Amino acid sequence: MSAPSAVLEDGHREIVEAFETFVRRELAPLAAELPETEDQVPYDLRAYVRKRSAALGFYAGDYPEELGGSGMPFTAVVLLHHAAGRSGCVLAPYALAGSDGPSPLLRNGTPEQVERHLVPLVRGEQTRCLALTEPQAGSDAFHLTTTAVRTGDQWVVNGRKTFVSNAEHAGLALVVAATDLGDGAGPTSGATAFVMPMDQPGLRIGQRYEGMSGEPLFELLLDGVRLGPEAVIGGEDAVGAATALAIDSLSRGRLVVAAMCNGIAEHALRLGVEYARERRAFGRVIGDYQHVQEHLVTTRAEVEASKLLTLACARLVDEGTESPENAALAKLTASETAVRAVDRSLQVHGATGWVRGHPLEFLYRYVRMTTIIEGTSEVQKVIIARSMGLN
Ligand SMILES: Cc1cc2nc3c(=O)[nH]c(=O)nc-3n(C[C@H](O)[C@H](O)[C@H](O)COP(=O)(O)OP(=O)(O)OC[C@H]3O[C@@H](n4cnc5c(N)ncnc54)[C@H](O)[C@@H]3O)c2cc1C
Known part of the structure; x- marks a missing residue:
């Protein structure tokens, strides 16, 4: 079928074809070995696919080369995601950065945060999770009860997050909390985004929810997690600016x-x-x-x-x-x-x-x-x- 939408693919055909070849030659044979009735793709296989795709320049392709990406236009990235869905190969989506990959939130990080956290994500060496949703804050995402209270130059985070993807295998969590400047006034109207390693004391995984397509989601419990100022994504100027x-x-x-x-x-x-x-x-x-x-x-x-x-x-x-x-x-x-x-x-x-x-x-x-x-x-x-x- 020749499609009118093909006119908008001009200029990116080569990269899309290269990706399709990668999926056909390398990923499809691996996918064919997976048990037919097992929905969940093993995590070590996901990690292999991610790193191989990053090495070929597909994964996180729109990130600049100095961060480990390929500097491709966003339109090309969108065409790759389309090609992944169209391929029907269950491994293809893991070859492209998604909700466990480099986060645009970290793109606004300090130079240290970019180097320490964003670069390994762009290279596919690590994954992350985003903890925004709470039991009483889904669509109304910033109606948060998780708080980050400033005490001196430290932050103390308490609360409960829910429906978090990839929490089990992530290296770090991006956690959004209502900001309390510790001046006795209580939480302000602004929320703050923090980056924290998954092994941070006080942070632990709670309930596991089995999803209908085999992908589990998790509860994250934050019990007096203490963080330094370097954990605020974007630095001091970004306190209260997560929205x-x-x-x-x-x-x-x-x-x-x-x-x-x-x-x-x-x-x-x-x-x-x-x-x-x-x-x-x-x-x-x-x-x-x-x-x-x-x-x-x-x-x-x-x-x-x-x-x-x-x-x-x-x-x-x-x-x-x-x-x-x-x-x-x-x-x-x-x-x-x-x-x-x-x-x-x-x-x-x-x-x-x-x-x-x-x-x-x-x-x-x-x-x-x-x-x-x-x-x-x-x-x-x-x-x-x-x-x-x-x-
Ligand atoms: C597969 C999956 C992965 C997820 N991964 C993550 C993750 O990694 N991190 C994370 O933080 N969260 C994650 N979530 C949670 C997701 O962001 C929330 O489920 C979503 O924002 C909706 O919130 P809710 O489920 O609480 O529904 P609710 O907000 O309770 O909504 C219930 C219903 O009411 C409707 N509704 C609500 N407000 C309005 C309105 N103003 N006008 C009209 N209708 C309205 C909704 O559209 C919906 O139909 C994930 C969810 C799924 C299913």
């Missing part, structure tokens, strides 16, 4: 999720089309029936539109004119499209797609998180409504 720092990084995160969703949707569509051309019922291939065509044609129209939107937003990021509502539009469209695309393709497959071990059975469970992570669909709509002068 601004986070908002700055949200658009990129949302566009990366959107790209992955578009890739997954395209993969699901390809599986559906292939099956519809072969499977026979009532004496004809099922692709002859208009009810079946409806599923696949609608998906194709939605995926193309979503892809164009995501790529246009990525280009705006490279031009420095991206706005939060554009990223919200792309993430909302792509994640909802991907959920529908996988659902429709599974329907076209009938029981075959529902059986454990079929790629669509896994994708059906995997794709469901995408309308929740990086802000729910409803939260994206709130952002878009605000930009329209509503709310």
